[in-house]
Amino acid sequence: MERFMEQQREMTRRAFFKMMAGLGLAGWAVTAGGCLRPAELPAGVEDLPPYHHRVASAWPAQVRGCVPIDPVSPSLVQDHRKCNLCGQCLDVCRNTQSVVGYYDLPLVDEIICINCGQCALVCPTGAISERDDTEKVWQALEDPGRFVVVQTAPATRVSLGEEFGLPPGTWVAGKQVAALRRLGFDAVWDTNFTADLTIMEEATELIKRIKGELPGHPLPLLTSCSPGWVKFCEYFYPNLLPHMSSCKSPQQMFGALAKTYYAEKKNIDPEKIFSVSIMPCTAKKFEAQRPEMNASGLYRGTPSIRDVDAVLTTRELARMLKQKGIDLAGLPEEDYDPLMGKCTGGAIIFGATGGVMEAAVRTAFFFITGNEPPSDLLNLTPVRGLEGVKEGALDVPGVGTLRIAVCHGLANGRRVLEAMRDGRAPWHFVEFMACPGGCIGGGGQPRTAVPPTDEIRAKRIAALYHADARWERRLSHENPEILTLYQEFLEHPMSELAEELLHTEYVSRGHQLRARKAAVALG
Template sequence: MRERHELFQVIDALEDQSRVKVAAVAPSVRVAMSEEFGLPPGRVSMGQIVAGLKLLGFDYVFDTNFSADLTIMEEGTELLSRLRKDPGAGPLPMFTSCCPGWINLVEKNYPELIPHLSSCKSPQGMMGALIKNVWAPRLERDPADVVSVSVMPCTAKKGEAHRPADRGATYSSKIDGPVPNNDYVLTTREIGRLFRLRKIALPALDAQVPDDPLGESTGAAVLFGATGGVMEAALRTAYELASGGQELPKMEMSDIRGLQGVKSSRVCIPNPDGKGPGAVVRVGVVHGTAETRALLERMKLGDPAAQFDFVEVMACRGGCIGGGGQSKSDDALVLQKRMAHVYNLDEKSALRKSHDNPSIQKLYESELGRPGSARSHALLHTHYADRSEQTT
């Protein structure tokens, strides 16, 4: 088995002057891209990646951190709905849905868990939907006129881009049918190879900012790159929404950071009116397929230490920083170094909670209404299928 390379299809697309070329860069790509140039993690900035992509011929470069913030708005709202047992809300525990490797595992091996998956698309899925359904119409361009290239740390993201539930949501009047939201997915290694083929030395470039309106993001978004980061980002927002505006006592959640296979914590969310003890939310974080299978078995057997309300799962060790499409490294500490840079980017961010992102607020005001609305569900949510009978 090997990854499906799409590098030369992207090169051909970049030469097509009749279409608008858009790239969107995932959170963890920025902490590993420097390794493609023989430098330690984090030496190449997101701004230099943006500049390099523009030199390659992309007309616009967006930051998938934006749609990570959007994911938190939708997923945090969904979690609160399930905790409240709202009519139509899914069961607890709720599992995150950002990792396509994990989604594949559930659909093929644990279909009974499908109702427990968050219905939210991944940040890649949300970004593609926004590019084709919101941004392209603002540009007065048909979705078929836009080539959307997602730059990801993950080979499984290539398969996610072709999921029937995600591909058929966007229609073109030009071809009288559906078009993919994400046309191509390039891994960190593939885009690094393309930079080298075109002799673009990212470390020497002056930084450029991602394009508006899908380029503004918070420190919470970059946390998606590391195991425990989705959980931490979600809790920053869910806590404040549920408590009527109170902030988490401490922004950094050390209990769910690090490379331990399974991590857990409890978060007490106070009542908005200040009365009563509030609600205790049990959260769990697991990374690596073997650790995930073991945790699911413990949960199934009723292990008291493995009972949660909200669980983050990443198939790769370390989360997306250790994704199958990342730069190869002989450094035994590379995951720790990438993770440290993720947390450093968060700490240096002016905004560190997804709901404080002004571009996210404007998107809801102009297009989506509110998190969890019918419009949000049509664009930003998905569904899953029992594939346990498939043999290949």
């Protein structure tokens, strides 16, 4: 009798698994075959061929589809063999970034994607990941004819350690420098240097806009250092592009200076320089490939020279270190190389949502009043933290009340943009970051928790503010290497040469889609 019962239980288990396998196979067949009613397709993907996009089927329930990744995306790759169609990438793309589902495509000549990589952070199977550019960098490092330089973003120093077993938020700036030297880089610099430079240029631009000295460039000024955000605005709100700061991101400012300022100082042929950046961000790979990012080439009369030759995410750097058997945790702390290696606390907090705003306000206050900012501007709590949209109002002598806003995650950004479009925007200056938490939550960061959590984001952010509070200099305009750069090369913020190397223009991508007016509103 007992044996009979066991057989029955076994049959039941077998029948259950058989049924599930049948459902799964049927789901795959329906999905791969595209046998779906148009009403079941996510918006914006109706015209995509099946290999571009596994569309969601309504049955079985567990098969929900995945986002479309362009096969030639500079940022991401998709391995369909690993995809279980769980739909988590669709959720983050739609709900956190408000991209998929927010457009109609009359004609498909491009997959609509802002390259943010948030889908790679939530994918439980690793079916979506960063495009691997490590081989390019290995080749450059092994080429004796190349002078290989590297810059490291503000956010990687509080996350790289997680790849080596250290807790989230562990400060590994000096160890990262040591690791990069052991990989063979000829110069190791800090993107924070050009974060300070961005503040010099952007604070100047803000003041000029407030004074009405830049016709056609209205307020509010929108920050421009998050390439996913910039592309989002180019797609969905091209009519608001005149609000976008003309400042390039710190990565691109750095690339332009490495092959001009540094090359001249050290008498190195810029064509021999191979410029690498270590970024928390997959969209930076896209940004580096934008056609206009060859200011150093134009400066030298050789347009084929690119400002940044390769972008590695934090995860790719960790892979290279592991391939070479370098244990980050055991390395000593080393300093960045001089000339473009110093930074201030203002630059350090660039990696956190609200950080660019806080750093810019500190320096704008100084530029306007000639006085050091008061202590509340060195701890600008209204724009700190993980709330999706943050606002503040500051009294600045000579200007009156300066109204600011900060948002991160582009569904939040969309709320701010809708308010602007509807004439409900009281702000002078707004910071946008594509990724939740800012750069510390970038799509190229360690997958320490999948999906990423606010707890981890908060630890990384806390490490940046902790460092800022203790840094020798906290104001971007006090960075001695920045002052030297202006004295010896650029002359002053927004000079002719600064405009040529550090500023840019944007393109409308709105013709590629019909944006749906969002059903979200601020407040």
